[in-house]
Amino acid sequence: MALVLVALAAAAGIGLARSASDHGRQDPVRAVAAGLRCPACQGESVADSRSPIAVAMRQVVADQLAQGQDRDEIRRWFVQRYGADVLTDPPARGVRLLLWGVPALALLAGGYAAVRTLRPRAGRARPAAPSMPDARGARRAWRVASVGVVALVVSVAVAADRLDPPARPVPADPVAVAVQLAHDLETQNRYDAAAQMYQEALRERPDDGVRLRLAFALLRAGDSTGAQRTAREVLAREPDSPDGLLVLGLAQRTTQAAEAATTLRRFLAVAPAHPAAAEIKRLLAAQPAPGGP
């Protein structure tokens, strides 16, 4: 019996050794890629992920293998570029030591507790179990506990009020989003795209404020005809709109300089305190009035 067991153990040892020694059996690219973490995915290795970055990384691995680099050299190359976190099992350093320290501690503590549980120990006189609390103690416990229970509810209510931006914001107004987006585009000097967003917003909800913004965007995008047309739409409803006059006048400067000056003077007359007024005055002064001497 024992002999059979020993023979089986030996055979099992050989089997294990054979199984452990042979890791090059699989595709070498896959073997290296399995040790690299796909930076764009959740917990997937480069070998398993289908994201474009993983595909590119697999290609790098294949190239370097073809150049005769070995597994460790390739891993080092990746670590230099992307940091140790690119490895699926980075070396235990710094905070990563916890990954081994905490389980080791648990094993030690559990083992110690188990030994203590198993060790025979002298019987201790068991102290009397706490009896029913007396009436005064019970009343005190009742007061403390009931206040505690109510405090728990109140604290959740207060915390929910403080911390809670509505769980998910009410779906935002698409027009407002479009206008905001267009505004952001303008600050990035992408006036074409901004104008498009404004037009999008106007289709949903006509609004002269937005129309004026569109006119400015068109003007800056170089479409002065479009800017003029849009500004006139506004002026048709509100002949004294300062911004309407301003953008119309500026737009006219490229095509009809004479009318531009007239429009801009009207703008100055309507809104002498407008932030752009000073600039316009300088502009008009630099450019002699049409029909003047």
Added chain:
Amino acid sequence: MLGDLGTASLAVGLACATLTALLWLRVALFDASVRTARLGSTATLAAAAVACALLETALLRHDFSVRFVAENGGRHVPLYYTLTSLWSALDGSLLLWLLVLGGYAALLARRAYPPRLHAYAMVVVSVVMLFFFALSSFAANPFRPVSPVPADGPGPNPLLQQHPAMGVHPPLLYAGYLGLVVPFAFALAAPLAGRAGRGWARMARPWALVAWAALTGGIGLGAWWSYAVLGWGGYWAWDPVENASLLPWLTATAFLHTTLVRGRAAWHSALACASFLLVLLGTFLTRSGAVASVHAFTDSPLGPMLLGFVLLAVVVSTVLTGRRAPEPARTGRPRALSRPTLVLVNGVLLVTIAAVVLIGTILPLLSAPLDGTRVSVGPAYYQRTAVPLAVVVLLVLGATPAMRVRDRSAALRRLAVPAGAGLGTVALIGLLSRPGPAALTAFGAAAFVLTGLAGDLVHRLRRSGPRPGRLAGLVAHAGLALVAVGVAGSSAYGRDAERTLRVGETLRVGDVAVRLVGVDRTGGSGSMAVRARLVLTASGHAGPTITPALRYHPARDTAVTVPAIGTGLLHDTYVTLIAVSEDSGSATVRLAVNPLVGLLWAGGALTATGGLLAAARSARRPAARAGRPVPAPVAVGSGAAR
């Protein structure tokens, strides 16, 4: 209208839960009427049930004025997935959570236990209940109105509309999680109840067994869902949310086994508390948006409150159970090779595995405040730590049946045959193929366990005839061994290939091949789909046509791969459609052959069945158990275990 009723039901529930906690406290402190307190527990359950029913009604009636329906309902969603969408997002799933918790509370309220222990345990359960009711009404009320009322909704996340397991997996998992509140409540109540608290572990055991069986089933179904829906061919990714379900399972397993042995009160209370605290921690991880995961709910503001409650629960349970109850004296040396010792060893190992999984799961959260880096922990870590530990657990487990014999050399002799089987398996498989050391030892350990269990079964049948009630442990352990074989086999021998095929071309893996016959495009109301028609050929025989698909859900702007899985006795063929060319003339297809995956599901089902058998037995015969002689040799001679 429905929305107002729902909000009202949550408010009523919160009031009932608060009142119930106070009523039970009066029972504990002043011997007040139990009947009123019981009524309170029932009323709280009723409020939770009404809230769930109202939200289901709103979903079914497509009442988009209710926020949850506007966000997760949809006219195009089939009836079944409309019903399941109650738990497809955070706020609705909290209602299901409340319903299950309320169910446990109401059931526990109706049972008879030593009065003060019972009352204090009910206080604990009621406080947990009132916290979640408060969370639901103040921070995650699904009934809040929406204005303007949309005409249609996007429907639940498309991934949650793919598999019928969606209807069973979350409720089962919740039944598992929340059942653990009962041992937790007993553990906290015992030191408060004084003398009445002794022997609480035996009373908590049936509850823990039911919860454990449900949790086992829930984890198994989750793995199955992941395998059948996510399309990557695996079933377990050591993803934070999967880990969150594994953590309480590990400590609950240890709890169940230590309760088999008397006189280990400190272990009982530590493990019972740890199990439910890990459930709460898991809730925090899953519902706060703290971790990135496929299963996690999106960002939500519940995080700080849940974390606060976890910390409160940790402090309370440490304070209450920290005062070690004096244990009865022991005399005589314990034997190193005995069932209680081995059970204790496995308890320590299970706790160590739980520590591995816990630190691996939360280190990414801790690393940012600790040293400013964003550390990620992948499967490689668990394969080097948790997997070897699990193999050792399996080996220890395999040795226990032989320890029924008191005589040491006889016990060792009974181990010879299983050891021979295990070593023989390792030798045979190791010489015939190269699965890698971890899988090879797992095969050997499984053979060791299964042979030992078979020997034990024969022995027991010969001695006392068939008594199915007593086979619970055997069934559960056999299931675990099968799961080990399934995991080792599928990870060691799985093979796959991926290629772009033109119509008529063939992709081959081993002796399995698929030939692309055509590509179909269909447009439905709620989704558009592309299907590849492929003929599956196994060892030369042309088989059925299979149709893996890519489904696009415009309402959520997401595409979902629907794999075609051919289930076989020895291996599954797993075909995923990855991409299709514009002209439908070619398709990129991944073909994987996953051996022994079937064993995983069978083993999981067997393990859960074992848990249920044990639960039925321990619930049916509480008196008989109490009267049984102490099974632990270490406690022999104390005579004062009660």
